[in-house]
Amino acid sequence: MNMPRMVVSPGCLSMLNSILELEHRRILIVTDQNVAKYHLPALRQLVPQAATVVLKPGEAQKSLSTLEQLYQACSQASIGRTDAIIAFGGGVIGDLAGLCAATWKRGCSLIQIPTTLMAMADAAIGSKTAIDFEGQKNVIGCFYDPEAIIVDTEMLSTLSLRELRNGLVEVIKIAALFDRPLLDALQRLPFDIASDLEQLTPLIKRAIDLKLSVVQQDPYDQQGHRALLNYGHTLGHAIEAWGLKNLERPLLHGEAVGLGMTLIDGDPMHLLEQFELPIDLPPTLTPNDLIESILVDKKRDQSAIWYVSLDQICMPTLCRVEVAELPKWLNQLFIQHQARRAGDRADSVDLSSTVELL
Ligand SMILES: NC(=O)c1ccc[n+]([C@@H]2O[C@H](COP(=O)([O-])OP(=O)(O)OC[C@H]3O[C@@H](n4cnc5c(N)ncnc54)[C@H](O)[C@@H]3O)[C@@H](O)[C@H]2O)c1
Numbered sequence: 001m002n003m004p005r006m007v008v009s010p011g012c013l014s015m016l017n018s019i020l021e022l023e024h025r026r027i028l029i030v031t032d033q034n035v036a037k038y039h040l041p042a043l044r045q046l047v048p049q050a051a052t053v054v055l056k057p058g059e060a061q062k063s064l065s066t067l068e069q070l071y072q073a074c075s076q077a078s079i080g081r082t083d084a085i086i087a088f089g090g091g092v093i094g095d096l097a098g099l100c101a102a103t104w105k106r107g108c109s110l111i112q113i114p115t116t117l118m119a120m121a122d123a124a125i126g127s128k129t130a131i132d133f134e135g136q137k138n139v140i141g142c143f144y145d146p147e148a149i150i151v152d153t154e155m156l157s158t159l160s161l162r163e164l165r166n167g168l169v170e171v172i173k174i175a176a177l178f179d180r181p182l183l184d185a186l187q188r189l190p191f192d193i194a195s196d197l198e199q200l201t202p203l204i205k206r207a208i209d210l211k212l213s214v215v216q217q218d219p220y221d222q223q224g225h226r227a228l229l230n231y232g233h234t235l236g237h238a239i240e241a242w243g244l245k246n247l248e249r250p251l252l253h254g255e256a257v258g259l260g261m262t263l264i265d266g267d268p269m270h271l272l273e274q275f276e277l278p279i280d281l282p283p284t285l286t287p288n289d290l291i292e293s294i295l296v297d298k299k300r301d302q303s304a305i306w307y308v309s310l311d312q313i314c315m316p317t318l319c320r321v322e323v324a325e326l327p328k329w330l331n332q333l334f335i336q337h338q339a340r341r342a343g344d345r346a347d348s349v350d351l352s353s354t355v356e357l358l
Pocket of ligand 1: 057093115122126138156163
């Protein structure tokens with residue numbers, strides 16, 4: 001893995017030209033309408049020669065047809081291998097523009113300028129690019145190292161509180177996995193995190209460092225280290241997919257991952273609660289509703305599902321559950337979760353009768 005140039009600080013976007021030499025390169029900026037509204041003028045001033053594609057916001061943009069649109073823009077702007085694509089947005093833009101950069105002319109330069117907390121702390125870090133296909137998330141993609149990652153935390157000031165909290169889940173996740181001081185620092189944040197964004201910058205920096213150190217040990221997600229970052233995701237992805245079809249107000253990715261963490265372990269629950277993130281399962285969701293999504297998840301092999309659990313805070317373990325045991329396991333998790341929410345001790349619940357509930 002080639003380490004990208006990395007800058008994390010409030011206002012660092014204005015230093016773009018001193019961080020990277022861009023004057024003599026062709027540039028394609030890929031962004032979405034929300035980011036363009038607030039932040040595109042500032043970026044365009046710094047790279048006035050750039051061509052720009054402004055997409056509608058949302059996960060639907062991670063598609064083959066939008067990727068084709070980007071290839072057309074690359075062609076029109078004559079983007080060559082030493083030229084650069086700037087992914088200027090949240091995780092959707094980063095994943096999509098990243099895949100375009102990885103494949104255009106077998107790879108041109110990629111500059112990630114993440115604008116959501118989710119992208120700053122997680123999506124822009126670790127060189128994964130992807131689009132969705134036939135309803136399956138992130139199934140077409142590759143690993144591709146960016147030339148630089150510029151994290152200007154001032155851009156969070158225009159992000160909605162819900163999106164901020166959504167991104168905070170990934171910071172909570174990495175803290176619960178690896179770093180108690182980060183967990184303590186999160187606990188000291190005011191519940192209204194938008195009121196003091198300055199306090200977030202060092203926490204984002206720490207989350208990035210932690211993720212990078214895991215990624216460096218396992219850049220292509222093959223050794224198991226990187227799999228630990230999937231804490232909350234096996235169930236979170238399934239809850240998110242169910243919510244998209246069944247909830248009037250679907251859960252955001254981070255919100256669903258938070259629920260995935262609380263189903264596995266009770267520990268992160270109080271931190272999620274502190275930031276008013278959802279910790280109660282949607283009332284109409286049943287264990288059965290998650291099975292299909294879990295079975296098509298990338299985190300499985302022939303006979304088992306892999307998931308991450310905390311033996312205790314900052315002591316993660318990679319665990320497996322046999323596919324045949326999946327209904328029973330899910331049922332137990334739901335009951336334990338209900339018991340925790342009811343303030344009961346999970347181990348006082350008789351789990352032997354749970355299988356019949358399915
Ligand atoms: N590659 C990875 O390792 C990785 C990791 C985690 C998530 N992801 C992917 O990231 C995506 C989710 O990312 P996300 O949560 O950033 O979603 P997103 O990109 O959809 O952004 C969320 C919303 O915030 C808006 N927005 C972005 N920046 C803004 C700003 N500064 N001010 C105001 N509005 C702004 C966007 O227009 C959008 O409406 C998913 O597709 C997920 O699969 C990838």
